[in-house]
Amino acid sequence: MIRRTTLVLVLGLLALTGCEKIEKPKPEATPAPKWLTVDLQEGRDYVVIKDGAPFEPEAGKIEVAEAFGYICPHCAHFEPLLEAWRAKQPADVKFVAVPAPFGGWWMPYAKAYYAAEELGLVDKTHAAVFNAIHVEHTLPGEPNIATDQQIASFYARYGADAADFAKRMESAPVTEKLKRAGSWLERAGVDGTPTLVVDGKYRVTGASPEDTLRIAEALVARERTAH
Numbered sequence: 001m002i003r004r005t006t007l008v009l010v011l012g013l014l015a016l017t018g019c020e021k022i023e024k025p026k027p028e029a030t031p032a033p034k035w036l037t038v039d040l041q042e043g044r045d046y047v048v049i050k051d052g053a054p055f056e057p058e059a060g061k062i063e064v065a066e067a068f069g070y071i072c073p074h075c076a077h078f079e080p081l082l083e084a085w086r087a088k089q090p091a092d093v094k095f096v097a098v099p100a101p102f103g104g105w106w107m108p109y110a111k112a113y114y115a116a117e118e119l120g121l122v123d124k125t126h127a128a129v130f131n132a133i134h135v136e137h138t139l140p141g142e143p144n145i146a147t148d149q150q151i152a153s154f155y156a157r158y159g160a161d162a163a164d165f166a167k168r169m170e171s172a173p174v175t176e177k178l179k180r181a182g183s184w185l186e187r188a189g190v191d192g193t194p195t196l197v198v199d200g201k202y203r204v205t206g207a208s209p210e211d212t213l214r215i216a217e218a219l220v221a222r223e224r225t226a227h
Contacts, residue, residue: 040222045215046202049188054096054200055181061094062223064216067185067195069100070109071142075194076130078209082194083127085213092227093220097122100185100193101178108146108169109133114177115168116155124158199223 042048054063066082068075086095099110109129116122132139132154139154140146152166168174188197196204196212198219206212 040215040218045206045211046198046204046219047189049197049201049203052188052197052200052202055098055184055197056094056096057200058094060092060227062092062220062227063094063096063197063199064089064220065096065098065197065200067098067100067188067190067193067197069102069106069193070113070129070133071105072193073134073141076134078194078212079127079130081209081213085217089220092224097126098181098185099178100190101182105140105142105145107178108148108151110178110181111148111169111174112151112155112165114174115165115171116160118168118173119155119160119165121155121158121160125155128158129154 040046055065056063068078070076089095097113099113101107101110112129113122116125129139133141139150148166148169149162151169152160152162155165156162188200188203190197190203194212196216198204198216201223202219204212204215204219206215
């Protein structure tokens with residue numbers, strides 16, 4: 001519950017032994033920081049990550065990392081809400097997407113994310129991959145496992161060379177990025193998607209997509225006061 005204290009200023013004429021005195025208005029109270037008005041509860045809204053660290057630390061930045069999977073229908077639903085939230089964040093908030101390499105049908109799309117990142121195609125293709133899997137059904141969804149060739153053909157529509165893209169998906173750099181992502185998610189205790197992690201310290205456990213973003217925003221504000 002948001003509580004606001006309103007100061008009512010009354011101007012009165014006070015008669016003091018033949019003299020009149022006008023009392024000056026009291027200054028308005030400074031409103032509390034927005035994040036203080038949000039009812040956050042550890043264990044319900046977030047989990048503190050012991051010895052946690054941001055996925056990609058950067059001086060002066062508060063990181064919000066999203067563990068996601070293109071194959072995940074909940075991530076597909078969350079994506080437009082998250083994108084709208086991201087657009088409203090100030091410059092000190094750094095967003096990082098971390099594809100979850102959970103195995104099986106998750107792996108090809110996790111590889112694809114990092115291959116697309118190497119080619120600078122993530123911004124052009126991120127929402128489109130979700131749409132192709134969950135709306136158009138032009139890419140395989142679970143429990144089917146997409147082939148590298150199927151995925152590479154999709155990215156070719158956005159300027160990639162299909163053969164080169166498929167090769168990148170199996171490359172050593174992409175494999176190393178997947179290992180690093182998997183290790184970081186394990187340390188953060190992430191076992192499902194979508195999950196937000198704020199500055200490597202807090203794993204958000206919201207009851208709904210909207211609740212998740214509410215909690216994340218409050219934790220970002222908390223970190224801002226600590227930086």
